[in-house]
Each structure stands twice: as C-alpha cells, then as structure tokens.
Amino acid sequence: xxxxxxxxxxxxxxxxxxxxxxxxxxNEGEIHAIMGPNGSGxxxxxxxxxxxxxxxxxxxQILFRGEDLLEMSPDMRAAKGVFLAFQYPVEIxxxxxxxxxxxxxxxxxxARGEDEYSTPDFLKxxxxxxxxxxxxxxxxxxxxxxxxSGGEKKRNEVLQMALFEPSLCILxxxxxxxxxxxxxxxxxxxxxxHSPKRAMVVITHYQRLLNYIVPxxxxxxxxxxxxxSGGKELALELEASGYAQFEDAA
Amino acid sequence: xxxxxxxxxxxxxxxxxxxRYGFETLIDTEKAPKGLSEEIVxxxxxxxxxxxxxxxxxxxxxxxxxxxxEPTWARVDYxxxxxxxxxxxxxxxxxxxxxxxxxIDPEILKTYEKLGIxxxxxxxxxxxxxKPGEEDPARRKIAVDAVFDSVSVATTFKAELKKAGxxxxxxxxxxxxxxxxxxxxxxSVVPTSDNFYATLNSAVFSxxxxxxxxxxxxxxxxxxxxxxxxxxxxxxxxxxxIIADKGSYVSYLEGCTAxxxxxxxxxxxxxxxxxxxxxxxxxxxxQNWYPGNSEGKGGIYNFVTKRGDCRGDRSKIxxxxxxxxSAITWKYPSCILRGDNSSGEFYSxxxxxxxxxxDSGTKMIHLGKNTSSRIISKGIAxxxxxxxxxxxxxxxxxxxxxxxxxxxxSLLIGDKCGAHTVPYIEAKNSSATFEHEATTSKISEDVLxxxxxxxxxQEEAVGLVVNGFVKDVLQQLPMEFAVEAQKLISISLEGxxx
Numbered sequence: 001x002x003x004x005x006x007x008x009x010x011x012x013x014x015x016x017x018x019x020x021x022x023x024x025x026x027n028e029g030e031i032h033a034i035m036g037p038n039g040s041g042x043x044x045x046x047x048x049x050x051x052x053x054x055x056x057x058x059x060x061q062i063l064f065r066g067e068d069l070l071e072m073s074p075d076m077r078a079a080k081g082v083f084l085a086f087q088y089p090v091e092i093x094x095x096x097x098x099x100x101x102x103x104x105x106x107x108x109x110x111a112r113g114e115d116e117y118s119t120p121d122f123l124k125x126x127x128x129x130x131x132x133x134x135x136x137x138x139x140x141x142x143x144x145x146x147x148x149s150g151g152e153k154k155r156n157e158v159l160q161m162a163l164f165e166p167s168l169c170i171l172x173x174x175x176x177x178x179x180x181x182x183x184x185x186x187x188x189x190x191x192x193x194h195s196p197k198r199a200m201v202v203i204t205h206y207q208r209l210l211n212y213i214v215p216x217x218x219x220x221x222x223x224x225x226x227x228x229s230g231g232k233e234l235a236l237e238l239e240a241s242g243y244a245q246f247e248d249a250a
Numbered sequence: 251x252x253x254x255x256x257x258x259x260x261x262x263x264x265x266x267x268x269x270r271y272g273f274e275t276l277i278d279t280e281k282a283p284k285g286l287s288e289e290i291v292x293x294x295x296x297x298x299x300x301x302x303x304x305x306x307x308x309x310x311x312x313x314x315x316x317x318x319x320e321p322t323w324a325r326v327d328y329x330x331x332x333x334x335x336x337x338x339x340x341x342x343x344x345x346x347x348x349x350x351x352x353x354i355d356p357e358i359l360k361t362y363e364k365l366g367i368x369x370x371x372x373x374x375x376x377x378x379x380x381k382p383g384e385e386d387p388a389r390r391k392i393a394v395d396a397v398f399d400s401v402s403v404a405t406t407f408k409a410e411l412k413k414a415g416x417x418x419x420x421x422x423x424x425x426x427x428x429x430x431x432x433x434x435x436x437x438s439v440v441p442t443s444d445n446f447y448a449t450l451n452s453a454v455f456s457x458x459x460x461x462x463x464x465x466x467x468x469x470x471x472x473x474x475x476x477x478x479x480x481x482x483x484x485x486x487x488x489x490x491x492i493i494a495d496k497g498s499y500v501s502y503l504e505g506c507t508a509x510x511x512x513x514x515x516x517x518x519x520x521x522x523x524x525x526x527x528x529x530x531x532x533x534x535x536x537q538n539w540y541p542g543n544s545e546g547k548g549g550i551y552n553f554v555t556k557r558g559d560c561r562g563d564r565s566k567i568x569x570x571x572x573x574x575x576s577a578i579t580w581k582y583p584s585c586i587l588r589g590d591n592s593s594g595e596f597y598s599x600x601x602x603x604x605x606x607x608x609d610s611g612t613k614m615i616h617l618g619k620n621t622s623s624r625i626i627s628k629g630i631a632x633x634x635x636x637x638x639x640x641x642x643x644x645x646x647x648x649x650x651x652x653x654x655x656x657x658x659x660s661l662l663i664g665d666k667c668g669a670h671t672v673p674y675i676e677a678k679n680s681s682a683t684f685e686h687e688a689t690t691s692k693i694s695e696d697v698l699x700x701x702x703x704x705x706x707x708q709e710e711a712v713g714l715v716v717n718g719f720v721k722d723v724l725q726q727l728p729m730e731f732a733v734e735a736q737k738l739i740s741i742s743l744e745g746x747x748x
Contacts, residue, residue: 050703053695078705090700094718100704103714108705143718160704 001066003028003199004049004168009060011041011048018044020224021060028167029196033210033235034203036221037243042203043087045221046172050084051077064168078104079111083166085157087173092144097156100144101126101163108164129162133189151182158189169193170201175209187212207239222246282339288312291453294339298422298456301429311442311452318446324609325638325670326578328514328551336485336516338454393418395459395475407471414470416500417462421489424460431462435493439522439559439586447518447580448555451487455520458488463498463529472728474503477519485516492522494529496562501532501728514542514577518553527562527589532570534727535583536735539575546605546634549577556583557613560592560621568595569612570726572735577606582640584613587621587649594623597726601739602635602667611641611672616652616682625656628720631667632743638670645682652682660690661719663712663743713740 004026011019018041026032036042048055049062051074062069069077092100106116130140135155145153154174161169175183190213194200202213218234219226227246282293291312295305393407411418417428425432442452459475477488494500517539523531542549558567569583585594596612614623631637637660645652660669671688693715701711717736724732
C-alpha cells in the first residue's frame with residue numbers, strides 16, 4: 001500500500017479552483033520533489049494535505065496508508081505522522097521552544113493512545129536529537145522561533161521532524177530565505193532523517209536544493225496539475241530550459 | 251472553517267457551565283433590612299460591636315456619599331444600580347462566638363473545600379515536610395482568612411503568625427483589638443471622600459482582612475484572603491488594610507468567587523496598603539467573580555478602589571492581578587510614590603469573554619525623588635467583551651528623577667470584541683523619564699495552524715499562545731498561585747475555543 005495517494009484532487013479557495021485534478025503517489029522511503037512556477041498550486045497541495053483551514057476540496061481523495069486523510073482533523077493528521085515543514089515558521093512569543101516541543105510531542109502521543117513522556121525522558125530525548133543535529137541547547141530555551149535567523153527557524157523545523165518521527169515529511173520551499181551555508185546545514189539535517197520507512201516531499205522552485213536532497217522522483221506542476229514526472233535528471237532539464245515549456249502542456 | 255472563525259463560533263456558544271464556582275451554599279443567614287440609611291449603618295456597626303469612633307467615621311462617610319454621584323467616565327455600560335434595592339449586611343447565622351473551626355457551619359467549610367481552599371491547618375501540616383535544601387514551594391504554609399458574605403469565618407495560622415509579631419485578622423476584630431493601629435491608618439490612603447464607591451464602602455464595609463507587619467519582620471508565610479459572595483441581592487463591601495512597618499516584607503493574595511445568579515451583584519471593596527521605610531508589600535489578586543451567562547445576564551459588578559502608599563523612603567509596593575471574572579470590572583490598583591527612591595509595580599492580566607466589560611489599569615503617582623514605577627498590562631479580549639486599559643502616570647514638580655516604564659499589550663480573539671488603551675501621562679518636571687509601549691494583536695490563524703500541525707488541539711493551541719502572551723506577568727505571582735492562575739486562564743478561555 002502506498003504511503004500517500006492523492007487522487008484527482010480538486011481544491012478551491014474562495015470560489016477559485018487552484019488544483020484541477022491532481023494525482024500523486026508516494027511510497028515509504030521515497031523522496032519526491034515537486035517543482036513548478038509561482039501559482040502552480042505547490043503550496044496549496046501541501047496545505048491541503050496538512051489540513052490548513054480555508055481550502056475547499058470539491059473532488060478527489062487523499063489517502064494516507066489507505067485511510068481517508070480529509071476526514072481527519074489537522075492535529076490527528078499530525079499524530080498519524082504527517083509533518084509539514086513551513087516555508088515561514090511562525091514566532092510564538094513567551095512559549096519556550098522546549099515547552100512547545102514537549103506539549104506537541106505529548107499531544108501526538110496521547111492522540112495515538114501512547115503514554116506521555118515524563119520530563120526526564122523527554123529531556124533525554126531532546127538532548128539526544130538536538131545533539132545529533134548540532135542544535136545548541138540555548139536555542140531550546142528561547143521562545144519558539146522568536147528572534148531566530150532564517151537558518152535557525154528551518155533547523156527548528158528539522159529538529160521537530162526528528163523528534164516527532166513522522167512517516168511523511170512535506171518540506172514547503174525550505175530553501176527560501178536561506179544562504180548557501182544555512183541551506184546545506186538544513187539539508188544535511190533532512191538527509192540524516194531519511195529512512196526506508198519515511199517519505200519526503202520536497203517542494204521547491206529551484207534545482208539548487210536538489211543538489212543537497214537528491215530526489216527519487218521529480219514532478220513538475222503547472223496550473224494546478226502534475227504535468228510531468230521523471231527521475232532526478234528532470235530537475236536539471238528544468239534548470240536549463242525553465243518552466244515555460246510546461247505552461248502549454250497544462 | 252478557518253480556525254479563528256471556529257473560535258468565534260464557539261465563543262457564541264459559551265455556557266454558564268464553564269463557571270465552576272457557580273454553586274450556592276444553603277445556610278442560615280442573618281440580614282439587615284434591604285436598603286441604605288443611617289439606621290443601616292448603625293446596624294452594621296452595632297453588629298460588629300464597634301467603638302463609637304468607628305460608627306462616627308462610617309456616618310460621616312455615609313453623609314458624604316449622599317452628596318456624591320456615580321462616576322460615568324469608565325468605558326462600561328450597565329443599567330443604573332438601585333442602591334436601595336440591596337442588602338448591605340448578610341452573615342452566616344453565628345453559633346455563639348466562633349473560637350475554632352469545629353464551630354463553623356460545616357456547609358461553609360464545604361464551600362471552601364469545593365473551592366480548593368484549605369481552612370484546616372491540620373490538613374496542611376500533615377503534608378510531608380520537604381527535606382532541607384529541597385524546598386518544595388507548593389507545600390509552603392499559607393495563612394488564610396475566609397470572608398463569607400459580610401463576615402470573616404476563619405483565619406488560619408494566627409498563633410504562628412503572632413509569634414513572629416505579625417497581626418493577621420479580620421478587620422472587624424482589629425477595630426476592637428488594635429484600635430490605635432486602625433485609627434491611625436484606616437482611610438489614610440483612600441480617604442472616605444475619595445470616590446463614590448470608596449465612600450459607600452467606608453459607610454457600610456462589613457469585613458475584610460487586617461495585616462500589620464512590625465519593623466524588620468519578614469512575614470514567615472504567604473497571607474491570603476478568599477472572598478465568597480453567597481447571599482442573593484447582597485452587596486459585598488470588604489475592606490482590607492495592610493501595613494508594612496520599617497524594613498518589613500509581606501506577600502498577600504486574595505481570591506474571589508460567587509454563585510451564578512441571574513441578577514447582578516455589587517462588589518465594592520477598598521484596599522489600602524502602607525509601606526514604611528525600606529518595607530515591601532506584594533499584593534496579588536486572582537479575581538474570578540461570576541462573569542454572567544452567555545447572554546450577558548447576571549454577574550458581579552466589581553467596583554474596587556485599591557491603592558498603596560509608599561510612605562517611606564526606599565519602600566516598594568507591587569500589585570499583580572489576574573482578572574478573569576466579573577460582568578463589569580472597574581479597578582485601578584495604584585501606587586503613591588511618596589518616599590524618596592520608592593518604587594511601584596503593576597502587573598496585570600485581564601481576560602474578558604462573553605459580554606464582560608473590563609475597565610482596569612493603574613495609577614502611578616510620583617511624588618518623592620528618584621522614584622520608579624513599572625507597568626506591564628496584558629489584556630485578552632474574546633467573545634463580545636470590551637477590554638480597556640486605563641492608566642495614569644504622573645510626576646509631581648518635586649519628583650525629580652522619576653522613571654516609569656509602561657507596556658500595554660492587547661490580544662484579540664475573534665472579531666466581535668474590543669481592546670482599548672487609554673494612557674494618561676503627566677510630567678511636571680523635566681527630569682522625569684517616562685516610556686510607554688503599547689501593542690494590539692489578533693491571535694493569528696497562522697500561529698494556531700502551526701501549533702495544530704504539530705499535534706495540538708485547537709484549544710491547546712489557543713491556551714499555549716495565550717499563556718505565552720501573559721508569561722511576563724504570571725512569573726510575578728507567588729509560585730503557589732501561578733499554577734492556579736494558569737489553570738484559571740485556560741478555564742476562562744475554555745468557552746471561547748471549546
């Protein structure tokens with residue numbers, strides 16, 4: 001059974017259709033890249049999978065391990081293993097990152113019927129994970145993303161990904177706002193988390209990110225549909241010739 | 251449905267069930283006849299076995315009150331109060347004079363138990379003593395004075411406090427036992443002529459707490475008073491007087507609850523604090539009077555005058571309040587910074603939901619040299635409530651080197667509520683440094699979704715964001731009460747997010 005199956009998905013935002021029948025299948029352990037110009041519906045797809053309010057699904061299906069994802073509340077989707085790394089992670093003043101991580105992790109565990117982590121167990125786990133990602137302890141004491149640099153914000157997303165151990169990670173334009181060093185650090189973190197049980201969907205404009213996170217499959221999106229899929233060489237082709245050739249195909 | 255929209259929908263459905271303290275206790279009470287007159291004032295004074303000077307004081311206040319009119323400048327709206335349609339005195343029927351807890355009506359004890367307030371010292375002492383070096387703050391002893399309608403029913407740890415020289419007793423007792431102290435300080439911070447409600451309180455106040463901390467003494471435990479309004483149509487007019495003599499320290503907390511009633515109940519308290527040279531008073535309030543139901547029916551009218559006088563040099567008064575209840579709140583805990591180098595602080599969290607109206611803030615009056623004050627106010631408005639911060643910072647001509655820092659932040663949940671900030675700033679000398687910062691923000695959909703995507707329910711997400719918003723103030727509360735206050739904040743917003 002596929003991990004994620006998006007079938008003929010049609011989505012509207014305020015009366016305007018953004019996705020016009022999108023189909024995508026992702027299996028465990030695979031890395032998929034979704035590329036496409038601005039306005040092609042890449043971020044909409046990631047938001048609908050995660051359950052962000054404000055989108056109306058008019059047709060189609062999203063199955064996660066065969067279960068109907070659209071029937072689940074967004075927090076339940078998170079508990080089931082869907083993780084969205086945000087393009088612009090928000091700041092939550094006054095809430096220490098450590099506290100946020102614990103609250104979220106325990107909420108997910110509770111939703112799955114697992115025991116909540118005790119404080120010492122949780123601290124041990126966070127230390128372990130942050131150490132493996134080279135994240136300083138000091139960052140965990142600060143308010144969630146408050147005063148973080150672009151790179152720190154993305155690393156905080158990677159840290160959460162490592163901690164929550166989701167089976168599907170969607171990375172929404174992880175490269176935006178990062179310089180080349182910060183990009184490499186974030187990408188290293190993502191690569192470290194790749195496993196045969198975990199799938200990644202990497203959404204990006206540019207081929208650049210794919211030098212660091214090497215995809216198994218590349219999809220090109222245009223005007224709300226996947227118009228072409230292929231191997232990693234497709235990304236290089238795009239880099240050379242641009243998206244224009246697909247505009248007509250859509 | 252967008253998350254915030256959903257929040258708004260849920261706010262609409264808030265139910266009175268959300269108020270956990272809305273039960274009524276059935277006990278025999280003794281009431282004065284309805285209405286207010288010199289006779290009633292005399293009746294109250296007589297009930298309390300007061301000396302003649304006290305009655306005289308009350309009568310003067312009453313006569314002055316007759317000449318005053320209700321203030322209308324606050325941003326609150328309510329039908330005119332008929333002051334003749336209230337009871338001004340209600341007391342649980344006494345079983346002779348109460349000398350120990352065993353003689354208190356068990357129903358009243360049960361009430362406080364339900365509220366989670368232990369009046370039995372035994373129960374508290376039974377707790378395992380923390381090992382040396384392992385101070386468990388949650389187990390620290392707290393002396394409690396419980397005020398039920400118009401009288402104080404029990405004060406705990408009196409003996410232990412007495413050993414330290416601290417006087418902590420109902421003010422009605424203090425009037426009889428320590429007349430020299432009461433006469434010297436009562437009305438010295440909030441004069442009987444101060445304002446309509448304070449003057450009314452001076453005429454008819456029935457009970458409240460009295461604290462005196464002698465020079466150089468650090469009060470060995472937290473002092474706390476719990477106020478409970480139970481009777482129907484009864485006004486509660488408590489009076490609290492706290493004096494910290496030279497170089498002393500005291501931390502005091504008050505908590506308030508009331509049953510759910512369809513009609514509005516009036517609460518008009520006066521609190522006076524006096525800090526002498528090098529003394530410090532920390533006064534914390536967790537106010538959770540019944541806020542009214544989902545249609546805005548019922549709830550407490552909370553018209554309170556609280557003022558602290560930093561009378562001595564280097565004295566310090568700190569107000570911390572967590573306001574979640576009351577249909578209407580009209581309250582400005584203030585500091586008069588009279589002593590040189592004295593300092594005042596005001597930390598406030600005011601949460602309004604449903605149809606609540608809050609007009610609250612502080613006054614920092616700088617009179618002495620090199621005085622400083624700090625105001626941190628966090629207002630959270632949900633439902634159809636209106637939440638106003640009103641604050642005055644003023645430096646007298648001679649108050650050279652006065653410093654103030656004010657930060658007022660408002661958070662809106664939904665689009666049917668309002669947050670307002672009304673600062674008054676007056677500097678009458680050029681050496682004053684006043685800073686004022688204010689922000690208003692809406693709880694953002696993106697922040698909520700971020701939290702929910704990480705597995706939090708919508709309610710947990712709002713709770714987390716709000717607790718982060720108020721963190722600076724929560725930290726000011728004594729440890730024992732910070733946890734309680736945090737829970738209270740979640741409960742009072744529970745209706746707003748389901």
